Amino acid sequence: LMPRAGEEIGSPGGMQLRLIRTGTETDGELLEMEATYPGDGSMPPTHLHPSQAEHFEILEGAMRTKIGNEERLYEAGEVFEVPPGTPHQMGTDRPTRMRWEVRPALRTAEFFERLYGDGPGSAREMGEAFWAEFEAEFRLA
Numbered sequence: 001l002m003p004r005a006g007e008e009i010g011s012p013g014g015m016q017l018r019l020i021r022t023g024t025e026t027d028g029e030l031l032e033m034e035a036t037y038p039g040d041g042s043m044p045p046t047h048l049h050p051s052q053a054e055h056f057e058i059l060e061g062a063m064r065t066k067i068g069n070e071e072r073l074y075e076a077g078e079v080f081e082v083p084p085g086t087p088h089q090m091g092t093d094r095p096t097r098m099r100w101e102v103r104p105a106l107r108t109a110e111f112f113e114r115l116y117g118d119g120p121g122s123a124r125e126m127g128e129a130f131w132a133e134f135e136a137e138f139r140l141a
Helices: 108-116 128-133
Strands: 008-010 016-021 031-037 053-060 062-067 070-075 079-082 088-091 096-103
Touching (some): 031 108, 053 062, 053 070, 062 079, 070 079
Antiparallel strands (some): 016 031, 031 096, 053 079, 053 096, 062 088
């Protein structure tokens, strides 16, 4: 099954992604999502996207970021960018909602479906093979 607009993907930690436009709808140009974070303060490991740019707009709440060597707090109404190949991480200690665009889309929506899913093809089941399959979308820094 290909990821589709309107689909919701939830992480075990409570983050929710709602797909607005996927690579299928944009000829691969863009993945547009709305992300809702519970605000537990956790941050993913420092990572990068080799050839993808990310654009974020904080709709509610606030997001702590570390993009390259710069640390900053972004609040509702503010936007920030993560250029391709730039190590980054982000997290929040309060409920936060933001718009998130990834260009080009590549297989990012499928990455999240399988990262947070169970069963054949999931990160849990595939281990290292999963990370190798999605190295164009996600690499640990």
